[in-house]
Amino acid sequence: MLRNLFSWRHKDGGSNTSDGASSTSSSPIPSSPVSSTSPGWRIFSRPSPRTPRSPDIKIRNSEVEAGSAGLIMENRPNNLPAKTAYEQLKHKQEYQQMVSAAKKKELREAKERKKAQANLQRQEEQLASAVAMWNNEFLPKWETMHTHKKCRELWWQGLPSCVRGRVWKMAIGNELNVTPQLYGIMVQRSVEKLVTLSECGSVASQDDVISDCGDLEGTLDLIHLDVSRTFPHLCIFQKGGPYHDPLHHILGAYACYRPDVGYVQGMSFLAATLLLNMDEADSFIAFSNLLNRPAHMAFFRVDQPVMCAYYQAFEELLVANLPSLGDHLKNIGVTPDLYILDWLLTVFSRPLPLDAAVRIWDVYLRDGEEFLLRAAIGILKMYEPVLMNQECTATAAQFLTRLPEDLCVDALFKAIASVRTSAQKRTFTHILQAHMDAIGSNAV
Structure with missing residues (x-):
């Protein structure tokens, strides 16, 4: 029976094929009694032989409708009972409902795409306007404009990424007067302490050096461990990543700059967030001044x-x-x-x-x-x-x-x-x- 369903052909409709397809495509047959001239039973319409199949071609609603027409509207083959009038009417109604639903879905998706495109365009326009205001109105006159109502309202909506680093730098300030030159000195000092640490084993008679090296060893080990665990999903702070060494330098330099504070777990996330929006020296300056605020200093000094x-x-x-x-x-x-x-x-x-x-x-x-x-x-x-x-x-x-x-x-x-x-x-x-x-x- 299954073989008849998929490979049956009327003797006047052409030679049989392995997949039951006609050599030429045809439209669905309107419901009518089976006759000797019926083109036969087709489960789905087959593309024209002149149009090669491609796995990359997406099935569209019209193709689904054509397949649905073949399934619902076709007459049964001669060896099966013919459709009753009730079945013909029912199948016709089901087909019309499927076509109507497909068209509604297509219209709905088109409307959603249009709405999404309009929202995206509006967001891009708002972003461009915000960037222009920050660059042309607020940042050049920071001292007078950063407390302005218009500036504060735009600030609440979120800073554009292209100006975020500059705004953060000016908002944090530099009360400590930290300079890029000082940062370079602190980085060099942290590197020198690493060398000293490696030589601690050869100066066992000097208890004070051993004690200092022991404290430093724990700090440097903790920094090394935390750097690789900072924003691990970004994969840029791990060993070999572009921000691994800069983050290590900032944390090591701060431990030398403020030995009374040293390094505390959690600092790496602050420094990394700054580093994602500023260059290395500016990140250290902002980091040092940020940690000098009362709340941070109290929590990091326990x-x-x-x-x-x-x-x-x-x-x-x-x-x-x-x-x-x-x-x-x-x-x-x-x-x-x-x-x-x-x-x-x-x-x-x-x-x-x-x-x-x-x-x-x-x-x-x-x-x-x-x-x-x-x-x-x-x-x-x-x-x-x-x-x-x-x-x-x-x-x-x-x-x-x-x-x-x-x-x-x-x-x-x-x-x-x-x-x-x-x-x-x-x-x-x-x-x-x-x-x-x-x-x-x-x-x-």
Whole structure:
């Protein structure tokens, strides 16, 4: 029976072929009783022999319609029962529905493509306009324009990548007066210390040198390990990558420049984010000045009283904005130090996708450390439904340590925009200072 279905040919329709195809293509046969002149049963229409098949040719809706016509509208072969009038009408209606659905789908897809193209064109125009404003209006007159309402509004929308490095450089500033020449000296000093480290074994009688080499060895080993673990998905900071040595130089130079701070895990993400937007010397200058800010210096030097003040200020703002979530996290044992520490140390570069992290960097460098806590609460607000369903401390903390890669940046900033950084008529500065004073008085 199957052989008849696929290879049957009417004796007047031509010779049989192995695949049951006619030597010439024909259109579907309208429904009518089977006659001796019927061209036969065709499952699908076959292209003309003059049109060779190609595996690269995509099947279009019209081809699907033709195949559907062959399947539904054709008469049955002579050795099968003829279609009834009801079947003919039913198959005709099904065919018309399939054609109508295919046409609607094609129109819908065309409309979506047109809409996407219009959105892309609009985004490109907005980007070009923003770049022109930054280059022509804001950056040349930075001292007067960076606080202008128009500049701040455009800043909130995200800096264009082609001007981001210059804006960050001017926003961070250089209060420490670090120069490229100083950076070169620090890099050379770090290289010399590597040589000294290799010679430590031959000066065992000098205890002070041995002690210094031992501390330096741990620092350099940690830097070497962390450089390769920084943004591993980018593959540019790993050994042999174009940014491996520059990042190693910046971190080693800073360890020599500020031996009182040294190197702390998390610094590599800050330096790498700067290095992705600036040249090497400017990245070191910005990195040194950024770490000199109160919040970063307190966290990298592990100043416990100041860190506790930030944690308590964050918890107060969390309760003011998300009381239910704040209580839930407290009940399951998820304290701020389990996730906020990493968020602040790396300015969200490690837990967030990079495109979201740099947007937070943009506004952080505009508004200061207050925005870091505001962004943190915005993240919690965005994922409040997920976190409210978490009952395990480890699971919730793990989720907050590495947030989803498909995070929508626009949705995140919409959540951040709704966050209040004041409570009980007190500003963030007053809240933070009150907790610092309370911790100081308790210590006394």
